[in-house]
Amino acid sequence: MPIGLIALALGGFGIGLTEFVIMGLLPEVASDFAVSEATAGWLISGYALAVVVGALLLTLAMSRMDRKAALALLLGVFVIGNVLSALAPDYWTMMAGRIIAALAHGAFFGIGSVVAAGMVDRAKKAAAIAIMFTGLTAANVLGVPFGTMLGQAAGWRSTFWAISVIGILALIGILTLVPRTTNIDSTPSSGLRGELSAFKSGQVWLSIAVTILGYGGMFGAFTYIAFTLTEISHFPAATVPWLLILFGVGLFVGNALGGKAADRNVDRALLVVLSVLLVVLVVFALTADNQPLAIMSLVLMGGFGFATVPGLQMRVMTYAKSAPTLASGANIGAFNVGNALGAWLGGVTITAGLGYTSPIWAGAAITLLGLIVMVFAATAARRAAQRMTQSGDEQSMVQPTSEKQSLAGSPL
Structure with missing residues (x-):
């Protein structure tokens, strides 16, 4: 298993944690910002909508970038969004932080899937993608419960500081462990x-x-x-x-x-x-x-x-x-x-x-x-x-016939 997949999985872990841990912290967030839980719930909906937008627009914007550089830049955006969430003095600043972090989400997994598949042989591409998404599943199994407990014990902002640290570690991992696009079996953008x-x-x-x-x-x-x-x-x-x-x-x-x-x-x-x-x-x-x-x-x-x-x-x-x-x-x-x-x-x-x-x-x-x-x-x-197979068979049948005709007209 290429070690660079671990860096991708760590990035997926941090992003998955950002997406899901807020569900367990909504009461604390709502109380701190003096908003209803329904209003606080828009921090989840706003994130999901921003993921869709980022998956398309940021991926398009980075279409000519080296994919390793693009992943590093996306993790930088992700960290900025979570730091802003941790420092947010009011609800709308928190919403802005959530949206910024979410914009990196879709593009990271989209570009990361291509990079992960390019690190391995053709017969193992889906398994490589699964390893990257292991970070997302681990966020559900381990990250969300422990992130919720941390937020309840030390304040919800502590959870977003922890996520920011995870993002920085993943960024370092991307820069040091993931090869450049031109060095892996991946079609360049x-x-x-x-x-x-x-x-x-x-x-x-x-x-x-x-x-x-x-x-x-x-x-x-x-x-x-x-x-x-x-x-x-x-x-x-x-x-x-x-x-x-x-x-x-x-x-x-x-x-x-x-x-x-x-x-x-x-x-x-x-x-x-x-x-x-x-x-x-x-x-x-x-x-x-x-x-x-x-x-x-x-x-x-x-x-x-x-x-x-x-x-x-x-x-x-x-x-x-x-x-x-x-x-x-x-x-x-x-x-x-x-x-x-x-x-x-x-x-x-x-x-x-x-x-x-x-x-x-x-x-x-x-x-x-x-x-x-x-x-x-x-x-x-x-x-x-x-149809392609049949077409190929027909072409292979035509070729010997042509060769026979050529031989028949030969002086030999």
């Missing part, structure tokens, strides 16, 4: 026009659609999981953080196994994982009142939900061909669009009075749509490959 050309591929758009729907289904169920666990499964509220750690363990394992499966056959891996995720969500919705089954479903939902990530990222990069950077960043934005879609639809079902299992049913419906799109995409890709 093709500039703005070249990067935009990737979106001429219908398979790129289909891959992005699967990302929105497949990941959105899992996140829609997860957004309101605390209500499901306490109101339907009847777990004490104090146990919810520990149950979420189990969910995070599922993310961690699913990410690693999903990367290995995608390296063998990305389309088959995604079809299997999305199919199993759909079954898991349906079973969860039907058995949420049974605590052992609810725990099992929670872990499996995290595992199969995040097992899609390396494959989805690898697929969009594969079909983007020689201009994968912007498509990769757009796909990171698509994950966050999926988050927003799932959370919105889950909220709609609860508001409609359908109960606290309704977000899981909504997630299952979104996942089903994602599976349908994936079946269509895989079928179209297989047919295109067959």
Whole structure:
């Protein structure tokens, strides 16, 4: 394993911590700034929207930069955003810090995916991407609980100072451990026009659609999981953080196994994982009142939900061909669009009075749509490959005939 992947994973850990730890610190933040918890919640929504914007605009702006330099610059922006959050004297300054940090999020994972894949052999590219995303899963398993405890014990600002330090360490790691783009097996950036050309591929758009729907289904169920666990499964509220750690363990394992499966056959891996995720969500919705089954479903939902990530990222990069950077960043934005879609639809079902299992049913419906799109995409890709094979066979058959005709006309 190239040691540079560790630096990418550390950056992913810090970014994942920034995104998710705020959920456990909202009461303290709301109290400090004298705003309602609903208003404080916009610090989460604002971050998610800024991720989408940054994934596209910053990736475009850096399309001609060396990717190592781009990653270093993005981590610098990330650190600035978190320092601003830690120093924020009021709510809107805090919001500005969150947005600045979020702008680096999508572009970092988008460009980082291309760099990670370029560090290894062709047969290990999805696994390399999974290692980078291990930082994101570790942020859920370890970072969020301990970051929340630190914020509760020493004030919420201490958590953002700690994240800033992690960002600085990741920046040092990028500068010292990640090789320059020209020294790794990675296609150099093709500039703005070249990067935009990737979106001429219908398979790129289909891959992005699967990302929105497949990941959105899992996140829609997860957004309101605390209500499901306490109101339907009847777990004490104090146990919810520990149950979420189990969910995070599922993310961690699913990410690693999903990367290995995608390296063998990305389309088959995604079809299997999305199919199993759909079954898991349906079973969860039907058995949420049974605590052992609810725990099992929670872990499996995290595992199969995040097992899609390396494959989805690898697929969009594969079909983007020689201009994968912007498509990769757009796909990171698509994950966050999926988050927003799932959370919105889950909220709609609860508001409609359908109960606290309704977000899981909504997630299952979104996942089903994602599976349908994936079946269509895989079928179209297989047919295109067959046509290319047949065309190649026909050309090989024509060549010997021409040679025979040439020999027949020869004086020999």
